[in-house]
Amino acid sequence: MLRRGSSLANVEQRYYAAEMTEPTGEEYLTMLESWIIDLLYRIVRAQMESLLRVLVSPSDSPEPEEPSSEDFAEMFKTFAKFGDSKGSGDLMSLSNSDRWWKQARVIDGRRVTTTDTGIYFRKIAK
The missing domain is CATH 1.10.287 (Helix Hairpins)
Structure with missing residues (x-):
């Protein structure tokens, strides 16, 4: 050996x-x-x-924040309307969806990109 x-x-x-x-x-x-x-x-x-x-190794992510008293549906509407002057808040646009994924650190530009989310967003939106 x-x-x-x-x-x-x-x-x-x-x-x-x-x-x-x-x-x-x-x-x-x-x-x-x-x-x-x-x-x-x-x-x-x-x-x-x-x-x-x-x-x-300890996580680099910050401690989770306390959930706000605001209802999830209301938060979704507010976020869906953000930057969309014609939007009513019932549906989310691709750009707002990408913004949401970036804030959640899902889109990192290497493993998951906005192109990937755009492809899947179009499949789901049909």
Whole structure:
């Protein structure tokens, strides 16, 4: 079995020095398999450690605010009318929807964009 952090070349050198014979195909495959398993182990361990750091680190999000006494339907109407001079507040426009998603930090410009929300908004609006 390979030691952690050893390369295949180092393993071959130690093997040749100890045995002074050419490894058979099966022995070489066993060495290669051990090296691959060790490499995968190190990669998975590094990924798990970074994931653990993300999960354990405190959240950057602010504390949730107390819910206001205002009714959700009334808040929706107010938000839907915002910036829309012709709107009655019963329906929300795409631009107001995008504004809402940006405030909620759903649209970040990398994973979710306004183009994505526009596509889904049109599908739902039909």
